[in-house]
Amino acid sequence: xxxESDLDRRSPRGTADAATGEAAVSPAAGAAGxxxxxxxxxxxxxxxxxxxxxxxxxxxxxxxxxxxLWSEHCAYKHSRKLLRRLPTEGERVxxxxxxxxxxVSIGEGHAVAFKVESHNHPSAVEPFQxxxxxxxxxxxxxxxxGARPIAILDSLRFGELDSVRSRHLLDGAVxxxxxxxxxxxxxxxxxxxxxxxxxxxxxxxxxxxxxIAKRDEMVRAAAxxxxxxxxxxxxxxxxxxxxxxxxxxxxxxGEGDEAKRPTVQIxxxxxxxxxxxxxxxxxxxxxxxxxxxxGAAGLTxxxxxxxxxxxxxxxxxxxxxPLREAVMEPFEIMVSESQERMLAVVEPARxxxxxxxxxxxxxxxAEIGAVTGDGRVRIRCGExxxxxxxxxxxxxxxxLYDLAPAExxxxxxxxxDVLAERVAAxxxxxxxxxGPGSTLLALLASPSVASKRWxxxxxxxxxxxxxxxxxxSADAAVLAIPEADSAIAISIDGNGRRVACDPYAGxxxxxxxxxxxxxxxxxxxxxxxxxxxxxxPEKPAPAWQLDRAVSGLADACEALGVPVVGxxxxxxxxxxxGPIYPTPVVGMVGELPxxxxxxxxxxxxxxxxxxxxGPFEPTLEGxxxxxxxxxxxxxxxxxxxxxxxAACAAVRDAVRAGVPASAHDVSDGGLACALAECAxxxxxxxxxxxxxxxxxxxxxxxxxxxxxxxxxxxxxxxxRLEALAGxxxxxxxxxxxxxxxxxxxxxxxxxxxxLSDAGRAWRSLGERLDVSP
Amino acid sequence: xxxxxxxxPGSCDERDTLHACKLSGDARLIWHEERDLGKVDAVxxxxxxxxxxxxxxxxxxxxSPAMEAVAEFAADGGPVLGICNGFQVLCEANxxxxxxLLNESMRFVCRQLDLIAAFSGPGPxxxxxxxxxxxxxxxxxxxxxPAEMLDAIEASGQVAFRYAPGxxxxxxxxxIAGVRNEAGNVLGLMPHPEHAVDAMTGSTDGLRIFEGIxxxxxxAPANG
Numbered sequence: 001x002x003x004e005s006d007l008d009r010r011s012p013r014g015t016a017d018a019a020t021g022e023a024a025v026s027p028a029a030g031a032a033g034x035x036x037x038x039x040x041x042x043x044x045x046x047x048x049x050x051x052x053x054x055x056x057x058x059x060x061x062x063x064x065x066x067x068x069l070w071s072e073h074c075a076y077k078h079s080r081k082l083l084r085r086l087p088t089e090g091e092r093v094x095x096x097x098x099x100x101x102x103x104v105s106i107g108e109g110h111a112v113a114f115k116v117e118s119h120n121h122p123s124a125v126e127p128f129q130x131x132x133x134x135x136x137x138x139x140x141x142x143x144x145x146g147a148r149p150i151a152i153l154d155s156l157r158f159g160e161l162d163s164v165r166s167r168h169l170l171d172g173a174v175x176x177x178x179x180x181x182x183x184x185x186x187x188x189x190x191x192x193x194x195x196x197x198x199x200x201x202x203x204x205x206x207x208x209x210x211x212i213a214k215r216d217e218m219v220r221a222a223a224x225x226x227x228x229x230x231x232x233x234x235x236x237x238x239x240x241x242x243x244x245x246x247x248x249x250x251x252x253x254g255e256g257d258e259a260k261r262p263t264v265q266i267x268x269x270x271x272x273x274x275x276x277x278x279x280x281x282x283x284x285x286x287x288x289x290x291x292x293x294x295g296a297a298g299l300t301x302x303x304x305x306x307x308x309x310x311x312x313x314x315x316x317x318x319x320x321x322p323l324r325e326a327v328m329e330p331f332e333i334m335v336s337e338s339q340e341r342m343l344a345v346v347e348p349a350r351x352x353x354x355x356x357x358x359x360x361x362x363x364x365x366a367e368i369g370a371v372t373g374d375g376r377v378r379i380r381c382g383e384x385x386x387x388x389x390x391x392x393x394x395x396x397x398x399x400l401y402d403l404a405p406a407e408x409x410x411x412x413x414x415x416x417d418v419l420a421e422r423v424a425a426x427x428x429x430x431x432x433x434x435g436p437g438s439t440l441l442a443l444l445a446s447p448s449v450a451s452k453r454w455x456x457x458x459x460x461x462x463x464x465x466x467x468x469x470x471x472x473s474a475d476a477a478v479l480a481i482p483e484a485d486s487a488i489a490i491s492i493d494g495n496g497r498r499v500a501c502d503p504y505a506g507x508x509x510x511x512x513x514x515x516x517x518x519x520x521x522x523x524x525x526x527x528x529x530x531x532x533x534x535x536x537p538e539k540p541a542p543a544w545q546l547d548r549a550v551s552g553l554a555d556a557c558e559a560l561g562v563p564v565v566g567x568x569x570x571x572x573x574x575x576x577x578g579p580i581y582p583t584p585v586v587g588m589v590g591e592l593p594x595x596x597x598x599x600x601x602x603x604x605x606x607x608x609x610x611x612x613x614g615p616f617e618p619t620l621e622g623x624x625x626x627x628x629x630x631x632x633x634x635x636x637x638x639x640x641x642x643x644x645x646a647a648c649a650a651v652r653d654a655v656r657a658g659v660p661a662s663a664h665d666v667s668d669g670g671l672a673c674a675l676a677e678c679a680x681x682x683x684x685x686x687x688x689x690x691x692x693x694x695x696x697x698x699x700x701x702x703x704x705x706x707x708x709x710x711x712x713x714x715x716x717x718x719x720r721l722e723a724l725a726g727x728x729x730x731x732x733x734x735x736x737x738x739x740x741x742x743x744x745x746x747x748x749x750x751x752x753x754x755l756s757d758a759g760r761a762w763r764s765l766g767e768r769l770d771v772s773p
Numbered sequence: 774x775x776x777x778x779x780x781x782p783g784s785c786d787e788r789d790t791l792h793a794c795k796l797s798g799d800a801r802l803i804w805h806e807e808r809d810l811g812k813v814d815a816v817x818x819x820x821x822x823x824x825x826x827x828x829x830x831x832x833x834x835x836x837s838p839a840m841e842a843v844a845e846f847a848a849d850g851g852p853v854l855g856i857c858n859g860f861q862v863l864c865e866a867n868x869x870x871x872x873x874l875l876n877e878s879m880r881f882v883c884r885q886l887d888l889i890a891a892f893s894g895p896g897p898x899x900x901x902x903x904x905x906x907x908x909x910x911x912x913x914x915x916x917x918x919p920a921e922m923l924d925a926i927e928a929s930g931q932v933a934f935r936y937a938p939g940x941x942x943x944x945x946x947x948x949i950a951g952v953r954n955e956a957g958n959v960l961g962l963m964p965h966p967e968h969a970v971d972a973m974t975g976s977t978d979g980l981r982i983f984e985g986i987x988x989x990x991x992x993a994p995a996n997g
Contacts, residue, residue: 175880178881182785182822182881182910182912183783183785183822183825183826184785185784185785185786185821185822268825269822269825270782270783270822270824270825270826270827271825273782273783273785273822274782274783361782362782456883457882457883457884458880458881458882458883459881459883460785460881460883460910461883462883462908462910462965462968462974462975463785463786463789463910463968464788464789465788465789465792465967465968465971465974466974467974468973468974470975480973480974595973596973
């Protein structure tokens with residue numbers, strides 16, 4: 001509730017009413033004796049540190065800027081030390097963490113740039129605009145490098161589907177993503193959606209963008225060249241999103257979210273499409289020294305970070321910033337999060353040419369400042385200096401905190417047995433809730449497992465003419481890169497429930513899942529981006545989850561030889577009932593020689609053999625079935641990373657050689673669900689026997705519905721599949737493709753379901769969202 | 774055969790269209806401010822969100838200098854193909870009958886589906902004796918016209934394409950996916966033939982549409 005009153009005082013309208021200059025941040029404007037730095041999210045100790053480093057108290061403009069750049073969102077003050085564990089170097093790395101996005105080389109003088117970023121808190125308040133501007137922001141990060149965006153993927157988390165709030169958030173987020181991506185002409189080629197109660201109040205909206213660039217046209221964000229001009233391009237600056245970073249991204253959500261609506265930004269994909277084309281033309285003509293997008297904390301962070309990266313100073317005259325509203329205070333201009341803006345450093349002699357290109361694209365351009373040699377960020381309003389701070393204090397001076405992690409005792413989230421009701425919903429009231437066939441149908445209809453066609457049909461997945469594998473046709477999205485006579489595969493994953501069971505093992509599994517998805521497409525991983533969505537790091541349990549997850553991420557990347565080239569951290573994701581499931585979302589990009597090589601997920605032909613490849617030893621711990629039974633608990637088996645990596649390599653080579661006619665990794669819902677998905681996609685049944693898996697020590701139920709890393713369902717010629725077995729890779733023959741039934745022999749849990757029943761269950765998401773299929 | 778592909782701020786599919794046109798000739802982009810189309814043999818108004826599609830899809834683009842030139846080109850018998858947003862623009866410009874409304878589902882839809890050439894005699898897409906597999910992707914693609922106009926365009930053979938039975942993705946009247954003008958030289962359709970010119974991305978049936986435009990160009994009076 002305290003937050004709510006803070007917000008009222010800081011809302012744009014409140015500021016305008018006060019009309020007293022630095023109203024919202026000067027001590028005079030607050031309640032008598034108030035401490036504005038606290039209202040802006042700075043601790044007393046941080047405020048004292050600022051005073052000490054400046055040798056005086058900051059004025060209102062400076063305090064507003066400090067509060068943003070010293071927020072968790074910009075300074076990573078609770079995560080930066082942990083992130084040092086991640087491997088960031090590799091032969092193919094062109095740009096690593098610290099740039100607008102990461103980039104890896106794909107030959108022929110080209111690079112692929114990519115990054116994933118969160119827009120969780122804005123989306124929980126206003127899902128359509130929150131998700132839309134999340135897409136807009138990640139697109140800007142990629143074209144800021146000089147890369148043309150060629151693909152978007154999304155990773156979404158909501159509460160259970162039977163919650164009205166969850167359906168509202170899902171609907172708004174999917175519309176918002178579609179609105180922005182479809183309108184700007186960048187295909188949305190993949191993604192994933194999970195529904196879990198701990199996300200009820202705090203949904204997660206993570207968007208990933210992938211772009212392609214000529215290496216010699218790429219540009220860094222570092223400002224350079226004392227005397228060069230600073231040019232603000234794109235949309236004009238308004239009062240939208242003021243305080244978004246510090247208010248929305250760095251505090252827990254709770255009561256009074258409605259009052260936060262004025263701080264959510266509004267997106268305009270048309271404006272961004274013009275800015276995108278304009279920037280790429282400017283970079284193609286070599287007219288820019290450096291380029292940076294304006295995201296969280298607006299001009300404050302982009303100007304500050306450009307100066308910091310370049311080791312120079314920067315001067316901004318807010319009177320020269322084109323405004324949407326007649327009167328805006330200097331601090332408002334500096335912290336506005338109006339969308340679709342870019343900041344460029346330009347040699348003075350080329351400013352005219354830059355402005356001419358902007359005019360062609362009918363987008364704004366204004367010279368608002370200059371690069372200086374004094375290492376200071378100076379904010380002027382005409383002739384008057386309204387703020388001046390050393391760059392190193394403003395951008396890099398925020399103290400970094402050690403976490404105080406403590407492993408919680410047992411399972412800290414809820415459990416609810418819903419299996420009987422889920423079985424009744426999908427198989428009718430007479431179905432046996434304990435029967436293996438009805439259990440399979442309930443799992444296929446479980447919203448996290450079910451087909452996401454309802455969502456991805458709302459996205460343009462084909463614009464750009466690169467999409468060789470559309471959503472749900474293969475385990476990874478596959479895009480042709482004719483510029484480099486190559487192709488890429490992209491996957492995004494992160495099962496928060498399993499990370500909640502064991503943050504280390506669950507995060508390793510997320511990385512392995514991406515690697516397995518890429519292997520099915522015949523792709524070799526080149527680099528990884530991640531978004532760490534966690535609860536309040538100042539509390540011991542979320543701190544422990546974060547600490548363990550980062551170690552898991554580091555170890556898995558190290559073992560697979562995949563560098564982390566960029567990422568994002570979103571903390572304080574909590575609702576009234578506690579933290580979200582800890583959710584590291586991993587996005588991985590790999591390369592394959594030919595887009596046509598990628599294997600489909602679905603079976604390909606009647607009579608083909610079906611085999612299970614890899615070190616798959618499933619258990620029910622953390623599985624979708626354990627969730628439906630209300631039997632979740634702490635702990636997961638530790639994945640054998642090296643063995644899974646060997647299986648990935650075997651599958652990748654086999655797919656490239658055209659050995660399997662289909663390849664699909666075993667994931668949510670276990671082997672029975674994986675087999676059913678292969679069958680439904682093909683319109684072909686299967687007859688398999690899991691006896692061999694039981695010889696690995698699995699119970700029939702574990703063989704059917706248990707989960708774990710390392711399993712691939714492949715189909716094709718039996719001899720050629722079995723020949724894939726080697727010293728490090730097991731291949732088990734399971735059975736055959738054919739007929740119109742899914743028949744799985746698993747001892748006393750053997751099951752048979754018709755293809756049409758399975759398909760109806762798996763494709764039931766749309767009708768449950770009350771829309772036409 | 775030289776194709777001209779219009780490019781508005783907010784166009785999305787102009788590069789894909791350019792690529793598709795180049796499979797059957799030469800092609801160049803025409804910036805929306807160009808009043809002179811040059812010596813093009815056929816014009817494509819591509820998909821996307823011209824000028825952001827604010828106000829109403831296609832409502833602003835019809836007033837662009839390039840569209841003024843396209844109207845003259847069409848009046849002289851030059852072949853014009855409008856795809857998705859281009860179809861919307863041609864309807865707004867009164868070069869084609871009817872209008873495109875918000876999808877019945879109120880949602881954007883991206884889906885591969887089957888298209889049937891509905892007119893008699895030769896023309897784009899007609900050379901194929903089976904349905905064409907071509908994707909749609911739009912939020913405002915529900916074809917609508919008053920019943921009398923629908924009867925009239927059906928009678929005059931102006932209904933160019935229908936969605937295959939049971940595959941109407943947007944609630945279009947009488948399953949109409951594309952229409953022609955009375956003279957037959959202006960064609961608009963919601964599905965995207967430029968996204969069906971390569972087996973790698975799913976289908977090559979879209980080539981039949983582009984190939985079908987070529988004879989129209991040779992029979993039209995020389996432009997420019």
